[in-house]
Amino acid sequence: MSDHDPTAPLVEVRGLRKAFGEREVLRGxxxxxxxxxxxxxxxxxxxGKTTVLRSLNVLETPDAGRVRIADAEIDFDAPPRxxxxxxxxxxxxxxxxxxxxxxxxxxxxxxxLGNLLEGPVQVQGRAVDEATAxxxxxxEQVGLTGREDAYPAQLSGGQQQRVGIARALALQPQVVLLDxxxxxxxxxxxxxxxxxxxxxxxxxxxxxxxxHEVRFARDVADQVLFLDEGVIAERGGAEVLxxxxxxxxxxxxxxxxxxx
Amino acid sequence: xxxxRRPAASAPVRRLLALALLLPALLATAxxxxxxxxxxxxxxxxxxxxxxxxxxxxxxxxRVGTEGTYAPFTFTDPDTGELTGYDIDVVxxxxxxxxxxxxxxxxxFDAIFAALDSGRVDVIANQVTINPERQARYxxxxxxxxxxxxxxxxxxxxxxTSLADLEGKTTAQSETSNWAQxxxxxxARVESVEGFAQAAELLVQGRVDAIVNDNIAVLDYLASTGxxxxxxxxxxxxxxxxxxxxxxxxxxxxxxxxxxxxxSMTGDGTxxxxxxxxxxxxxxxxxxxxxxxxxxxxxxxTTEVVADTAWPMLRGLLTGTVPLxxxxxxxxxxxxxxxxxxxxxxxxxxxxxxxxxISIIRGTPLxxxxxxxxxxxxxxxxxxPSFTAACIALSLNVGGYAAEIIRGSxxxxxxxxxxxxxxxxxxxxxxxxxxxxxxxxxxxxxxxxNTLLSLVKDTSLASTILVTELFREAQIAAAPSGQFLPLYxxxxxxxxxxxxxxxxxxxxxxxxxxxYAT
Numbered sequence: 001m002s003d004h005d006p007t008a009p010l011v012e013v014r015g016l017r018k019a020f021g022e023r024e025v026l027r028g029x030x031x032x033x034x035x036x037x038x039x040x041x042x043x044x045x046x047x048g049k050t051t052v053l054r055s056l057n058v059l060e061t062p063d064a065g066r067v068r069i070a071d072a073e074i075d076f077d078a079p080p081r082x083x084x085x086x087x088x089x090x091x092x093x094x095x096x097x098x099x100x101x102x103x104x105x106x107x108x109x110x111x112x113l114g115n116l117l118e119g120p121v122q123v124q125g126r127a128v129d130e131a132t133a134x135x136x137x138x139x140e141q142v143g144l145t146g147r148e149d150a151y152p153a154q155l156s157g158g159q160q161q162r163v164g165i166a167r168a169l170a171l172q173p174q175v176v177l178l179d180x181x182x183x184x185x186x187x188x189x190x191x192x193x194x195x196x197x198x199x200x201x202x203x204x205x206x207x208x209x210x211x212h213e214v215r216f217a218r219d220v221a222d223q224v225l226f227l228d229e230g231v232i233a234e235r236g237g238a239e240v241l242x243x244x245x246x247x248x249x250x251x252x253x254x255x256x257x258x259x260x
Numbered sequence: 261x262x263x264x265r266r267p268a269a270s271a272p273v274r275r276l277l278a279l280a281l282l283l284p285a286l287l288a289t290a291x292x293x294x295x296x297x298x299x300x301x302x303x304x305x306x307x308x309x310x311x312x313x314x315x316x317x318x319x320x321x322x323r324v325g326t327e328g329t330y331a332p333f334t335f336t337d338p339d340t341g342e343l344t345g346y347d348i349d350v351v352x353x354x355x356x357x358x359x360x361x362x363x364x365x366x367x368x369f370d371a372i373f374a375a376l377d378s379g380r381v382d383v384i385a386n387q388v389t390i391n392p393e394r395q396a397r398y399x400x401x402x403x404x405x406x407x408x409x410x411x412x413x414x415x416x417x418x419x420x421t422s423l424a425d426l427e428g429k430t431t432a433q434s435e436t437s438n439w440a441q442x443x444x445x446x447x448a449r450v451e452s453v454e455g456f457a458q459a460a461e462l463l464v465q466g467r468v469d470a471i472v473n474d475n476i477a478v479l480d481y482l483a484s485t486g487x488x489x490x491x492x493x494x495x496x497x498x499x500x501x502x503x504x505x506x507x508x509x510x511x512x513x514x515x516x517x518x519x520x521x522x523x524s525m526t527g528d529g530t531x532x533x534x535x536x537x538x539x540x541x542x543x544x545x546x547x548x549x550x551x552x553x554x555x556x557x558x559x560x561x562t563t564e565v566v567a568d569t570a571w572p573m574l575r576g577l578l579t580g581t582v583p584l585x586x587x588x589x590x591x592x593x594x595x596x597x598x599x600x601x602x603x604x605x606x607x608x609x610x611x612x613x614x615x616x617x618i619s620i621i622r623g624t625p626l627x628x629x630x631x632x633x634x635x636x637x638x639x640x641x642x643x644x645p646s647f648t649a650a651c652i653a654l655s656l657n658v659g660g661y662a663a664e665i666i667r668g669s670x671x672x673x674x675x676x677x678x679x680x681x682x683x684x685x686x687x688x689x690x691x692x693x694x695x696x697x698x699x700x701x702x703x704x705x706x707x708x709x710n711t712l713l714s715l716v717k718d719t720s721l722a723s724t725i726l727v728t729e730l731f732r733e734a735q736i737a738a739a740p741s742g743q744f745l746p747l748y749x750x751x752x753x754x755x756x757x758x759x760x761x762x763x764x765x766x767x768x769x770x771x772x773x774x775x776y777a778t
Contacts, residue, residue: 025554057683095685109698122694146580171684 010035010206011175012055015077018051025051025060027230033131033175033208033223038201040217042241043192043227048227049210052227053177056208057097058090069096071126072173096169112139112163113148116170116237124171129253131170138166142196154158158189162196169205176200178209214241226252307656319361322514324351325381328366329455329739332480332538333387336736338560338568346538350404351385351505355531355675357521365646367726368454369434371635377427377640379645380726383514384506387474388436398506399600401518404531405503405547405728409496410478412463413470414489420470429469432459436509439472442496448472456481457739472496473560476539485742500546561649566746569737571729573730577754578728587651589712592658599663600670600703601692614663620661629653634725650722658715665707669700702773709766712757730754 011031025048033039041049051249056067062076069167072092080086107115116135120126139145142162152160161181167178181197184191196218199209201220211217217224219224224240226233226249234246243252326334326347329505334345343364355362365381375381376398387407390400413420421428427447433440435452443450451468453459459471460481470493478492507515525531531544539551602614621629634649644652673696681691723732734751738744 019510059679091685091687094683097683099680099683101676101680103404103676105674105676107677107695107699109702118681118694119686123685123692167684 005040009033010070011208012115012216013037013052013056014066014067016052016055016067017063018048018055018060019063019227023259026055028067028103029065029227029230031225031232031235033206035174035206036204037222038207038209038220039206039223039225041208041225041227042212042214042217042249042252043233044237047227049225049227050179053179053208053210056175056177057094057099059099067093072096076111080081085203095171096173097175097177098173100161100164100168100176100178100181103163103184104152106160106163106167108152111149111151112155113146116161119167120173131247135170138169140164141169141199142166143192149228156189157185158192159186161189161193164198167194168208169200175206176212179208180210180212182211182213212256214253217241228252273443282389291768300565303732310527316530317358320354321363322360322364322383322513323363323371323381325365325367325375325384326386327369327455327739328364328736329457330369330386331484331739332476332554335739338737338741340564341568341572346405346534347385347387348524349534349537349557351383351530353525353534354505354518354521356706357524358517359695365726366728366732368455370436371451371726372723373436373506374635375726376506377642378635379508380638382507382511383518387503388475389501389503391438391441394506397509399506399509399512399515400703401505401515402522404522405501405543406500407474407476407543407551408500409442409472410475410492410500411470411472411496412460412464412478413493414463415491417469417493425494425498426470426472429473431470432462432468434459439474439712441472443472446472447753454735455739459488460490461742461744472502476543476551476554479551481742484555487742496611496638526532560741562743562746565737565741565743566750569747569750570731572733572737573754574750576728576730576733577758580722580727580732581716581719581755581758582680582689584647584650584654584722584727584729585716586655588658588719589715591655592649592662592715593708595655595659595753596662596666599659601665603663603667603671618663621657624666625726626642626653626657626718630721631763646722646726650719650725650727654715657718658711658746662708662711665704665711666700670706671703672703673699705766705770705773709763710760712766716758717755756768 011033013029013033016026017024018026021210028122029048029052031052034128035124035249043049055062055065056069058074060065066073066075066077068074072089072095074086074089074093080089090197100193107118110118113132113135116138117128117131120131121128125143133242136145136148139148142157144162144167144212146168147155147159152163155163165178165181182193185193194213196237197207197209198216198220207220209217209220212223218241221238221241224238225235226240226244226246228248234244234249235242240249241253244253318630326343328334328336328343330647331343332345334343334349336342337344337644343366348364354360365375367375371388372381372384372386376384380594388394388400411420411423411426418431423442423446426443430451431440431448432451432453432457433443435450436510440450440452448470450498451462453462456471456473457476459468459473463471464487475492481487482492505515505518507518522531526544530702532542535542535544538756539554541551543551599614601619602610602616603624605611605614615714630650630653633644633648637644637649677699678691679694681695686694719729722729723735731751734747738747741747
């Protein structure tokens with residue numbers, strides 16, 4: 001980890017493979033993402049895009065490949081020296097990212113503020129006063145000032161997801177991972193969440209987003225990766241969305257745009 | 261995208277388990293201290309322990325096993341609430357001469373010999389008749405009672421007048437008593453009961469044809485209850501039975517001390533005085549006169565009995581039932597948490613023992629578990645005081661049942677909660693403690709409330725292993741008075757009140773946890 005090159009991309013994935021039983025979900029995925037960029041992962045369901053995201057924080061343990069965020073790297077090709085070393089490596093990698101889930105997974109027994117403080121105070125050991133001040137600022141950014149003491153169940157779906165985003169940011173991560181952040185929302189609530197994510201992109205957060213929102217992707221994406229059957233079938237800038245080269249990409253975009 | 265799999269317990273689990281294992285150990289230590297302390301606090305304690313430190317120097321602590329429900333020999337004085345009776349007075353007089361310091365342990369007749377065998381008591385003072393089978397296994401003192409048996413039947417039954425008529429009939433007896441043997445030898449079928457009063461009640465209710473028992477006990481019962489539904493139908497043979505104190509064979513010193521004391525009491529008339537006081541005749545010698553009529557050791561009416569028993573039952577509730585429940589529930593919950601986490605572990609060395617434990621507890625009766633801990637373990641050298649034994653058995657039982665409740669509750673917390681905790685950097689034990697378990701707790705409250713309610717009521721089983729709790733107090737009061745219905749109803753009322761309070765508390769807790777319900 002000490003030999004980390006500061007000019008290298010912030011996120012780097014090489015030769016990522018993962019099978020669930022007989023089914024090979026990832027069949028060798030490579031990607032990089034530069035600091036401050038927004039990367040959108042697209043693809044039909046089952047193409048492996050969520051598994052890529054979940055491999056970045058080891059919610060899924062890859063079968064092979066290397067994953068690096070900043071100076072934290074795990075080589076899944078090399079067998080771990082021992083369990084505690086691997087545990088430390090996983091913890092280090094996880095601490096570089098924050099995750100936003102499709103169905104938010106807010107802690108229902110904690111208030112909005114409690115959800116935001118859990119990581120910084122319990123895990124990072126930051127002072128409560130300081131973490132609270134930061135959390136309030138984040139809630140202001142996502143437009144939820146005044147709801148600090150509400151429980152998640154008392155919020156709308158869009159508000160819940162905005163808390164989910166704030167919770168990920170509260171960890172001060174180097175990368176924000178968003179796994180279909182609007183897919184579980186009622187259509188009229190989608191735009192308020194997308195607006196918040198747009199703000200993040202504009203503010204220079206490094207993001208990896210799995211989404212089906214093609215128009216939103218067009219607006220924010222610095223890089224578009226189209227996954228199909230466990231490999232990246234097409235990659236490029238936002239132009240991939242307007243001028244796809246690959247047949248599968250064309251097919252997919254047609255279907256998605258028809259639906260929306 | 262991902263298969264529905266649970267976070268398997270790995271290395272961090274073991275650390276959490278180690279932590280959780282410490283908790284019950286600490287509680288058990290505290291518990292043992294508690295039991296020892298409470299036993300030492302009172303000389304008439306129902307919880308005798310072998311290590312009494314506050315005995316006056318030079319005095320041997322001798323633990324006496326007795327029914328406490330066999331008037332007029334051993335019973336609770338309705339006026340004072342103290343243990344009294346002919347056998348009790350005699351053993352007290354012996355103790356005075358022999359330099360013993362007595363502790364009484366009350367239990368059913370059928371459990372008395374087991375208590376002697378397992379070293380929980382040192383002597384039995386309960387009208388034990390000398391017979392060859394018992395002589396082969398135990399030491400007897402010289403007899404202090406000479407009595408004969410009688411046959412009791414329903415008042416309108418003229419078919420039984422002698423032992424010969426018992427052939428093919430049904431009698432109610434304490435299973436291991438001499439009278440049960442007499443009835444069996446006469447060809448009668450024996451229904452096992454917990455004491456004389458219960459036997460008499462079965463006869464009155466017409467469930468059995470006869471009972472065979474001591475003349476004096478029967479006369480006392482008739483005088484106490486004023487019962488004219490039953491009568492003495494005849495003598496149970498012509499033999500005079502001899503009753504004496506019983507000791508273990510490895511305890512000849514106590515026997516010799518008792519014999520010396522009894523001899524001096526016969527010599528100075530003390531024994532005759534005690535007998536005259538209770539029976540109006542001297543039964544301590546073979547031909548001291550016939551006992552023909554007794555006043556009855558308990559002639560109170562229903563209202564008086566219930567009023568007199570209200571406080572002892574409340575005391576049994578507060579010093580027996582409630583502490584048993586609280587200690588067993590707390591220890592049981594700690595056990596349950598450990599067992600649930602171990603049961604969910606990926607490591608078979610943790611999972612299999614947990615599965616085995618849960619299976620054994622759920623697959624055997626609580627009563628059997630209690631008896632194994634209390635009567636069984638002493639045979640392999642593990643001797644545990646009765647209150648502690650009850651706590652151990654009840655805790656293990658609660659732990660087995662609650663483990664499955666806790667496991668189910670943990671499994672019903674959405675997997676995403678664990679993942680979210682993981683992504684904010686929490687370790688396994690942190691996510692369990694701060695995220696998963698608090699949510700599981702809310703799910704577990706209603707079923708655990710049920711477990712607690714069952715436990716409150718199951719503590720009544722501890723009455724069978726010398727723990728004086730609420731139900732035991734009701735039995736003690738019911739035995740001499742025969743007031744089964746009002747006393748057991750009253751005991752039931754006490755249990756109901758406690759359970760009602762528990763369920764109110766449960767509802768409030770549920771309501772409080774409801775505020776974040778999704």
